[in-house]
Amino acid sequence: MAHNTNGVKQMEQNKERIPTEREISLCPCKSQLNYGICCRPFHFGKEKPKTAEQLMRSRYSAYFFRRVDYLVETTHPDTREAGLREELQKSIYQANWSFLTILGKTRGGEGDKTGKVEFVAEYYINGEPFELHECSRFKRFKGDWKYLDDKG
Numbered sequence: 001m002a003h004n005t006n007g008v009k010q011m012e013q014n015k016e017r018i019p020t021e022r023e024i025s026l027c028p029c030k031s032q033l034n035y036g037i038c039c040r041p042f043h044f045g046k047e048k049p050k051t052a053e054q055l056m057r058s059r060y061s062a063y064f065f066r067r068v069d070y071l072v073e074t075t076h077p078d079t080r081e082a083g084l085r086e087e088l089q090k091s092i093y094q095a096n097w098s099f100l101t102i103l104g105k106t107r108g109g110e111g112d113k114t115g116k117v118e119f120v121a122e123y124y125i126n127g128e129p130f131e132l133h134e135c136s137r138f139k140r141f142k143g144d145w146k147y148l149d150d151k152g
Helices: 005-017 052-065 068-073 084-091
Strands: 096-107 114-125 128-141 144-149
Touching: 052 068, 052 096, 052 114, 052 128, 052 144, 068 084
Parallel strands: none
Antiparallel strands: 096 114, 114 128, 128 144
16 A cells, blocks of 8 residues: 555644644733743744743743743753753642732843842642742843842
């Protein structure tokens, strides 16, 4: 029986054009935008966050979707611990993130070099609810926003 490679190629091309449910769903960062035009371009290296808040939201979504590489890449080299990737790979599946609320921000705009974002992230571990209340600091590195620490 002959194998029709044209049909397979056509199916693959169509699959690329048909948005997945994740892409057309609202982004977990609560921006009210679809994931496909909100955090996904950051997660897949198509765009860079222009503000500290965009980076913070995209990092929350990265935790939601368990995108370890993005979390490592967007951590500032000054505070990135040597075993961060391994630590995240071990712990990333423990929490199920459920809601993000931005409480405030200081600087962190397109023309700034540093910024802070205060937020509450809600999550569950083994069905038990928790909240992470943090004031994250962000700093540019080679022009790109990076997460510095939670000492804001």
